[in-house]
Amino acid sequence: xxxxxxxxxxxxxxxxxxxxxxxxxxxxxxxxxxxxxxxxxxxxxxxxxxxxxxxxxxxxxxxxxxxxxxxxxxxxxxxxxxxxxxxxxxxxxxxxxxxxxxxxxxxxxxxxxxxxxxxxxxxxxxxxxxxxxxxxxxxxxxxxxxxxxxxxxxxxxxxxxxxxxxxxxxxxxxxxxxxxxxxxxxxxxxxxxxxxxxxxxxxxxxxxxxxxxxxxxxxxxxxxxxxx
Amino acid sequence: xxxxxxxxxxxxxxxxxxxxxxxxxxxxxxxxxxxxxxxxxxxxxxxxxxxxxxxxxxxxxxxxxxxxxxxxxxxxxxxxxxxxxxxxxxxxxxxxxxxxxxxxxxxxxxxxxxxxxxxxxxxxxxxxxxxxxxxxxxxxxxxxxxxxxxxxxxxxxxxxxxxxxxxxxxxxxxxxxxxxxxxxxxxxxxxxxxxxxxxxxxxxxxxxxxxxxxxxxxxxxxxxxxxx
Numbered sequence: 001x002x003x004x005x006x007x008x009x010x011x012x013x014x015x016x017x018x019x020x021x022x023x024x025x026x027x028x029x030x031x032x033x034x035x036x037x038x039x040x041x042x043x044x045x046x047x048x049x050x051x052x053x054x055x056x057x058x059x060x061x062x063x064x065x066x067x068x069x070x071x072x073x074x075x076x077x078x079x080x081x082x083x084x085x086x087x088x089x090x091x092x093x094x095x096x097x098x099x100x101x102x103x104x105x106x107x108x109x110x111x112x113x114x115x116x117x118x119x120x121x122x123x124x125x126x127x128x129x130x131x132x133x134x135x136x137x138x139x140x141x142x143x144x145x146x147x148x149x150x151x152x153x154x155x156x157x158x159x160x161x162x163x164x165x166x167x168x169x170x171x172x173x174x175x176x177x178x179x180x181x182x183x184x185x186x187x188x189x190x191x192x193x194x195x196x197x198x199x200x201x202x203x204x205x206x207x208x209x210x211x212x213x214x215x216x217x218x219x220x221x222x223x224x225x226x227x228x
Numbered sequence: 229x230x231x232x233x234x235x236x237x238x239x240x241x242x243x244x245x246x247x248x249x250x251x252x253x254x255x256x257x258x259x260x261x262x263x264x265x266x267x268x269x270x271x272x273x274x275x276x277x278x279x280x281x282x283x284x285x286x287x288x289x290x291x292x293x294x295x296x297x298x299x300x301x302x303x304x305x306x307x308x309x310x311x312x313x314x315x316x317x318x319x320x321x322x323x324x325x326x327x328x329x330x331x332x333x334x335x336x337x338x339x340x341x342x343x344x345x346x347x348x349x350x351x352x353x354x355x356x357x358x359x360x361x362x363x364x365x366x367x368x369x370x371x372x373x374x375x376x377x378x379x380x381x382x383x384x385x386x387x388x389x390x391x392x393x394x395x396x397x398x399x400x401x402x403x404x405x406x407x408x409x410x411x412x413x414x415x416x417x418x419x420x421x422x423x424x425x426x427x428x429x430x431x432x433x434x435x436x437x438x439x440x441x442x443x444x445x446x447x448x449x450x451x452x453x454x455x456x
Contacts, residue, residue, distance in 0.1 A: 012237060012240040012241050012244065013244035013247065014244060015244060016240065016241035016242060016243060016244020016245040016248070017244040017251075019244070019245050019248075020247075020249055020388070021248055023245075160248070215450050215451060219446075219450055222443050222446065222447055223443060223444070
């Protein structure tokens with residue numbers, strides 16, 4: 001994957017950081033993750049114009065699952081790279097299209113997300129710029145916070161419950177990507193038949209409380225590893 | 229570093245895992261780490277024949293500091309690679325010799341550490357095989373446990389307090405490598421003038437208690453991040 005140019009060197013290090021948090025969570029979908037995945041699905045179902053951003057790590061880990069969520073939620077995939085070059089952008093777009101079976105946005109970036117350094121700010125006007133709800137798997141904190149500042153509702157998928165991305169999100173899913181995405185897709189399948197139920201799910205979800213509960217769970221398991 | 233062949237792809241991911249734990253520890257030398265570094269120095273001072281093993285990640289992160297500890301503790305450096313080839317071994321040995329200023333062992337591996345898969349079992353008879361105390365920065369659990377089984381006293385440097393390496397060690401230093409090594413060197417400088425004091429330090433150190441205290445600290449900081 002590295003030599004193919006999909007994942008960057010810093011992407012590998014970031015993957016390792018995720019692995020450590022997943023280890024602390026017991027490498028499973030916790031009840032808090034399940035609740036967030038249901039709320040994420042509700043937000044997608046109730047959105048006017050959702051979009052799913054895809055970077056190199058997300059593509060390498062879960063290209064098929066991203067395609068499935070894209071189809072069931074009518075959200076396009078938009079490739080956004082932290083370490084961007086025209087060559088790498090083309091490589092990742094082609095990789096995601098081949099793996100997901102979906103046409104992706106990203107080759108032409110005619111929009112700017114305000115408030116962050118220029119290279120990472122680039123996006124598609126008809127994609128991320130116009131979206132009301134953005135699902136951001138494995139996104140960095142600067143971009144997540146910038147999206148929130150311009151009024152987007154954000155669904156993050158990030159194994160670190162303390163990351164700026166998780167903290168800034170409307171719905172922070174603290175779960176491993178290949179477990180989270182199929183679960184969100186399944187909930188979208190159920191909730192899109194019942195938008196009122198989706199509204200209730202969303203109303204009852206408190207992101208701050210849910211993240212606090214994740215931290216309590218990590219600490220409990222750290223102190224009593226045998227209770228697993 | 230990756231293209232130079234010193235660090236492997238899995239080494240980068242492992243580095244990321246370490247970063248996550250360092251983040252949970254507040255990216256500082258905790259009081260527990262300080263106690264372990266003092267005990268590590270005491271163990272080195274009281275050893276008959278200490279050795280310091282060096283893998284690709286340790287070399288990339290702290291080659292100078294490894295050289296300094298080698299000189300002050302009269303412990304040779306022995307290169308041991310998880311992903312081994314003759315070419316990579318020569319590269320890493322040359323890299324460590326240039327950076328540390330010390331001759332290293334590892335080019336000729338005429339010993340076998342029993343109880344682990346053959347490639348990772350290789351070591352030097354006059355080095356690791358003959359040592360009574362082995363300092364293992366960033367070592368994997370299989371090798372750490374194998375060394376303990378053949379009677380070595382182990383000093384680990386590993387940011388994960390729950391890793392099999394930390395759990396197996398005689399003295400587990402849970403600290404970042406470039407903070408830990410100079411601190412151990414400083415303690416060796418002090419304690420080698422007073423072996424009796426070194427004996428007292430070692431007698432008072434309880435590895436299990438110290439690791440439990442590290443976990444308590446992580447949990448406390450997770451629940452009350454504002455108390456920092």
